[in-house]
Amino acid sequence: MVMAAEGARRPVIIAGPCSVESREQTLATYRGLAACGCVNMIRGGVWKPRTYPSCFQGVGEVGLEWLAEAKAETGLPFGVEVANSRHVEAALGAGADMVWIGARTTGNPFSVQEVADALRGTEVLVLVKNAQMPDTGLWTGAVERMLAAGVGPERLVLVHRGFAQTSGNEYRNPPVWHVALEMRRRFPELKMLCDPSHICGRREGLAATAQKAADLSYDGLFMESHVRPDEALSDAAQQVTPEQLGELLAGIRWRRETVDVPQFEADMERLRLEIDQIDAQLFALLSRRMGIAEDIGRIKRENDVIILQRRRWDEIVDNMVARAGELGLSPEFIRTILDAIHMESIARQNVVMNP
Ligand SMILES: O=C(O)C(=O)C[C@]1(C(=O)O)C=C[C@@H](O)C=C1
CATH class of the missing domain: 1.20.59.10 (Chorismate mutase)
Structure with missing residues (x-):
């Protein structure tokens, strides 16, 4: 578990490769993260919503088998990104403990509704990332669709991954913090995680962004980690090794909300x-x-x-x-x-x- 000073909050840490690429990479990354002892759950993308068809599209269902094998070995639960009912069925069939709705999917109410319907009657953890537009509307709509489908607040989690931009900036997806804070105000019963990997788009700035999220009372982090980041088939620049992630997390202070002094x-x-x-x-x-x-x-x-x-x-x-x-x-x-x-x-x- 992440180092915490006395009285400090205990963050939820979900980490793993952007994409599940091979059995060996999945097992090695999973083992590294299990060994660092700082994560609660593994994330891994098997279906990748990429802008261009020429980009790596993910390995598909076989990746679920590798994740399930790694979970059986280490005991760490896992989650994958889903964008339609077929994804949900395959993920749950393979023993996924969590599914997340990515930014592009949150932006499409038809897809969100399809996923919500597929999640009806299930018990997995459901993470909803913000849509790409810096606005609370689509994010709120996705949360409302999940709640209406019976995904209760105790297993529904917001993930703030920053918002798309057209011109250069120090961030890949600028955080526009006030939009996330407004979601926090609207849904105080939901946990919120920060995704510094997608906000920064590169290793520099990950720790500072994670620390800022901790000080803005986020409940934890959702981050990318790959056993060989530079060889990653997607988002290479923003991934860190499990060891680097462990060091980064150890440096973050999860300060308490207030104190009785x-x-x-x-x-x-x-x-x-x-x-x-x-x-x-x-x-x-x-x-x-x-x-x-x-x-x-x-x-x-x-x-x-x-x-x-x-x-x-x-x-x-x-x-x-x-x-x-x-x-x-x-x-x-x-x-x-x-x-x-x-x-x-x-x-x-x-x-x-x-x-
Ligand atoms: O000085 C004016 O003409 C104003 O209308 C006042 C004012 C202001 O609020 O300071 C408002 C609008 C103008 O574009 C410029 C200044």
Whole structure:
């Protein structure tokens, strides 16, 4: 089990190869993960939803036999990705303990419904990954379809694997954390795992992403591990050996939710009071600012002038961003806040000008 300080949370760790490739690779990876003693369950893809037909499509049902053999040897349960009822039947027939619905499948309500129907009356663990779009809609819909099919909250788990993007970024699939946190708010009874492998797309950053998830109260991790990562037939760049995974996991701190220490509680209360007061001032100021935006809207309406004043807005942004250093705030944060203010100001003027 993962090292944990006293009182720390106990994470669920599911790890395994992106793709099950051969009997030897499956057994070797499984044995490595069992030996590292840090995983609760093995994952392995046998049907791969790849963008291009020329890519490795997975070994299919024979892979289930290898996973079942490795499970019998090590005692570690396993799960596979499923995208249709045939996959569910084959996986359960082979003794899978878990199935997961991948990002591409979550994005297709027909497929999700088919999988949900096939899972009716079963008892396996069901993991639902977020869809590729950075939005809670399809993810929520998939959860609702599972719940309606009788997959209860005690065996339904969310997996946050990041969201697709079109342009370059430090992440393969940027986490857009607030979407996952919103799912957490909507379904507080469901466990949520983070998949740093798909978020990062490369080994660098895996530990930092896993640590961030731990500090955002995720219940565990869903990660890729391959006995020879560089030779992997899919997602080679983001896989680590079982030993590397063990080291990575040992370095993560699963801090407790809170603690019963009087000094801590007193300090927190004092600081939170300050935050409450500052928030009250911030919002009183924002309210005044929006009132002025409405005054501007009235004048513009009388003079037939449009809402958006690009040059003026650029000036506001440039001035504040130039003060980022002195304020101790990042330019990105300043832009995000100003963007929200601008959008609200525009909305308020729109109501005044176009009632
Ligand atoms: O200065 C204006 O003309 C405004 O409408 C106000 C304001 C703002 O909220 O600061 C809003 C919209 C414009 O694009 C520029 C600035």
